[in-house]
Amino acid sequence: MGKTDDEGEINYERKGEIYKDLVTLLREKSAKFSENMSQQEGRFNEEQQKEKDQPNEAPEEEAAALRKASTASRRSALEKKQISLGRSQMTKRLEPSLNWKTTVDAKENKSSLRDTQEEKHGGRLEKSRPSTSPGRAQLIRKSAEKIEEIISESSSESEEDEEPPDHLQEANADLPSEYWQIQKLVKYLKGGNQTATVIALCSMKDFNLAQETCQLAIRDVGGLEVLINLLETDEVKCKIGSLKILKEISRNPQIRRNIVDLGGLPVMVNILDSPHKSLKCLAAETIANVAKFRRAWRAVRRHGGITKLVALLDCRRPSAEPAQPGLYEARDGEVAHCGALALWSCSKSYANKEAIRRAGGIPLLARLLKTSCEDMLIPVVATLQECASEEKYRAAIKAERIIENLVKNLSSENKQLQEHCATAICQCAEDEETRDLVRLRGGLRPLASLLSNTDNKERLAAVTGAIWKCSISKENVTKFREYKAIEALVGLLTDQPEEVLVNAVGALGECCQEPEGRVTVRKRGGIQPLVDLLVGTNRALLVNVTKAVGACAVEPESMMIIDHLDGVRLLWSLLKNPHPDVKASAAWALCPCIQNAKDAGEMVRSFVGGLELVVNLLKSDNKEVLASVCAAITNIAKDQENLAVITDHGVVPLLSKLANTNNDKLRRHLAEAISRCCMWGRNRVAFGKHKAVAPLVRNLKSNDTNVHRATAQALYQLSEDADNCITMHENGAVKLLLHMVGSPDQDLQEAAAGCISNIRRLALATEKARHT
Numbered sequence: 001m002g003k004t005d006d007e008g009e010i011n012y013e014r015k016g017e018i019y020k021d022l023v024t025l026l027r028e029k030s031a032k033f034s035e036n037m038s039q040q041e042g043r044f045n046e047e048q049q050k051e052k053d054q055p056n057e058a059p060e061e062e063a064a065a066l067r068k069a070s071t072a073s074r075r076s077a078l079e080k081k082q083i084s085l086g087r088s089q090m091t092k093r094l095e096p097s098l099n100w101k102t103t104v105d106a107k108e109n110k111s112s113l114r115d116t117q118e119e120k121h122g123g124r125l126e127k128s129r130p131s132t133s134p135g136r137a138q139l140i141r142k143s144a145e146k147i148e149e150i151i152s153e154s155s156s157e158s159e160e161d162e163e164p165p166d167h168l169q170e171a172n173a174d175l176p177s178e179y180w181q182i183q184k185l186v187k188y189l190k191g192g193n194q195t196a197t198v199i200a201l202c203s204m205k206d207f208n209l210a211q212e213t214c215q216l217a218i219r220d221v222g223g224l225e226v227l228i229n230l231l232e233t234d235e236v237k238c239k240i241g242s243l244k245i246l247k248e249i250s251r252n253p254q255i256r257r258n259i260v261d262l263g264g265l266p267v268m269v270n271i272l273d274s275p276h277k278s279l280k281c282l283a284a285e286t287i288a289n290v291a292k293f294r295r296a297w298r299a300v301r302r303h304g305g306i307t308k309l310v311a312l313l314d315c316r317r318p319s320a321e322p323a324q325p326g327l328y329e330a331r332d333g334e335v336a337h338c339g340a341l342a343l344w345s346c347s348k349s350y351a352n353k354e355a356i357r358r359a360g361g362i363p364l365l366a367r368l369l370k371t372s373c374e375d376m377l378i379p380v381v382a383t384l385q386e387c388a389s390e391e392k393y394r395a396a397i398k399a400e401r402i403i404e405n406l407v408k409n410l411s412s413e414n415k416q417l418q419e420h421c422a423t424a425i426c427q428c429a430e431d432e433e434t435r436d437l438v439r440l441r442g443g444l445r446p447l448a449s450l451l452s453n454t455d456n457k458e459r460l461a462a463v464t465g466a467i468w469k470c471s472i473s474k475e476n477v478t479k480f481r482e483y484k485a486i487e488a489l490v491g492l493l494t495d496q497p498e499e500v501l502v503n504a505v506g507a508l509g510e511c512c513q514e515p516e517g518r519v520t521v522r523k524r525g526g527i528q529p530l531v532d533l534l535v536g537t538n539r540a541l542l543v544n545v546t547k548a549v550g551a552c553a554v555e556p557e558s559m560m561i562i563d564h565l566d567g568v569r570l571l572w573s574l575l576k577n578p579h580p581d582v583k584a585s586a587a588w589a590l591c592p593c594i595q596n597a598k599d600a601g602e603m604v605r606s607f608v609g610g611l612e613l614v615v616n617l618l619k620s621d622n623k624e625v626l627a628s629v630c631a632a633i634t635n636i637a638k639d640q641e642n643l644a645v646i647t648d649h650g651v652v653p654l655l656s657k658l659a660n661t662n663n664d665k666l667r668r669h670l671a672e673a674i675s676r677c678c679m680w681g682r683n684r685v686a687f688g689k690h691k692a693v694a695p696l697v698r699n700l701k702s703n704d705t706n707v708h709r710a711t712a713q714a715l716y717q718l719s720e721d722a723d724n725c726i727t728m729h730e731n732g733a734v735k736l737l738l739h740m741v742g743s744p745d746q747d748l749q750e751a752a753a754g755c756i757s758n759i760r761r762l763a764l765a766t767e768k769a770r771h772t
Helices: 022-029 031-053 060-080 088-094 106-122 134-139 144-155 164-171 177-191 194-205 212-220 223-230 236-249 253-261 264-271 277-290 294-302 305-312 332-346 350-358 361-368 374-387 391-399 402-409 415-428 432-440 444-452 457-470 474-482 485-490 498-511 515-523 527-535 539-552 556-564 567-576 580-596 600-605 610-619 623-636 640-648 651-657 664-677 683-689 693-701 705-718 722-730 733-741 746-771
Strands: none
Touching (some): 177 194, 177 223, 194 236, 212 253, 223 236, 223 253, 236 264, 253 264, 253 277, 253 294, 264 277, 294 305, 305 332, 332 361, 332 374, 350 374, 350 391, 374 391, 391 402, 391 415, 391 432, 402 432, 415 432, 415 457, 432 474, 444 457, 444 474, 444 485, 457 474, 457 485, 457 498, 474 498, 485 498, 485 515, 498 515, 498 527, 515 527, 515 539, 515 556, 527 539, 527 556, 527 567, 539 580, 567 580, 580 600, 610 640, 610 651, 623 651, 640 651, 651 664, 651 683, 664 683, 693 705, 693 722, 693 733, 705 722, 705 733, 705 746, 733 746
């Protein structure tokens, strides 16, 4: 064991060398021991022959000499250097067992015992064992190996010879007295009658069970098993006492996992069927504390706990039977509150969300939302918030008119309730009808006003998230501009957690889709912090900030600032980002930057390797990346020099490979890119050779007018080549284009008419040549 320092702490650091066994150590450290051992080995070798004739004879002189030599050697070794064998785990593995008590002073003995007891702090503490007799060492003396066995066996007589109670207290002097008192109470729980059990439970409840020391004291002595076993008895008072203790100590992550390992959750789920409301409350609250991880969620669901917890939400059901005399009985509202707490914990699992919905939880939660009790509202709204991430739930929430109550509670004074309501609105506002409902019910003003309270970051993240989703609707952006929300959002672009930044930038990206929003952001100095955020690493933040910068770049004045801050180069560098959504968002943002730059062609050429990078992105498998890159190529190709460069990089065959897509968004931007690339050299002919014409004709069958317009324009450019006209005619392009000549879209009319004209001109020329 390690020595203690001046403060009484044990030093476990190794101070010397490690030897394979104790005999080797003593030989190395003591010349006297080595000499005695050599003599003894010689004597034993001589005695071996004699012992063949007299196997049961054990000379007392030899044993005495051996004991004398061993004792002297041990004393010599300890006086020179104390060997630390590590903590008790290593001690147990190596099992050294010399009885050092005869040679070590009292201080060393006390230090050694303290080490042993401290190592047992994480598990159960056990009483000392009585020592073994040293006399058996006299029975084994047949070889040098037997000498080692003698020393090893004598060492198994541990320091636990002394009185256990005194040393237990000394060895754990750093533990509070409550630790030992609680362990004594657990012993009464194990062996006492009903009265003693109730008294022990009441006494245990008086301790501060929020302290980890008290929690672990119950666990270390096997108290969790006892408390869980008490839940299966028929005594209501014992169950209540046990649940009250389990409810408190299950706040500890270690304890709650131990409870699940011991099968405590199925027992608690069964108690939810009890006719006693107090038992139901305590069981539900304990489940709420324990069900914080996946294995616990699964256990509750598989044992029917979700259905039973949902049933607790129904406050209208009469009690099964009257309460016992002298026993406090909870009210229906308390039962519903505890059930909501447990459902809140369990609702973080997708399977549990579905189980709550199937059990009819949504109407019951909607009914509880009408109460004015904030303690009830918090778990109810929090459960809805968790469940609203699923589309089925959002439809049910809309059907139950829950949004109205969520909007109403945004004006509550309770910060936690405000946070959960805002988060629930954020989840539900994916639906356009819900966004409109939030505006019509007056929910936008309280959301905007909450932006001024920046101290509570969790609530601020929830509020900015709700504003972001609501601002997808243009009518809501108008209201937010009226409530000065855009100015407040710009103020949140610095010195905020990433979660707040993601939501605030996302909201600004939506607000900047309108000219007034872009002007407000620029005048409030929002361009600089937005560009600064382009160097971040958060995936969601990069997607949102590129969208916001791209929206701002539509305004020429804002574009000048972005270019001056080197924002275009930062956007271009994000095309190398490993996440496809970041690449796509950056490519979309580059489009208005190129459109509104003063000298776009020179700016694009200034990025070394930038054009090759863009062309290579056409090899991506992500449809959004492909559509955004095609849009970027459309703008890049407006400059003839850049068009020549990307042609050399093989843009034509790569675009042609994408022509067979069924994605309308990609179809539109691909057709626009092909139309623009036809403006250089023999690219029209190259597109025909790479079989891009026939798939483009089929795109005219799409139901999207934007696809029709872009495709007709591409076909018009391609029809300048005679072979392409033949391909179009063979694939029925004329019939499809004739319907589009009468379209109200003027660009589509012109492109369709021009393409038909080129095909007809070729047909006439062919017929004329045939007759001549």
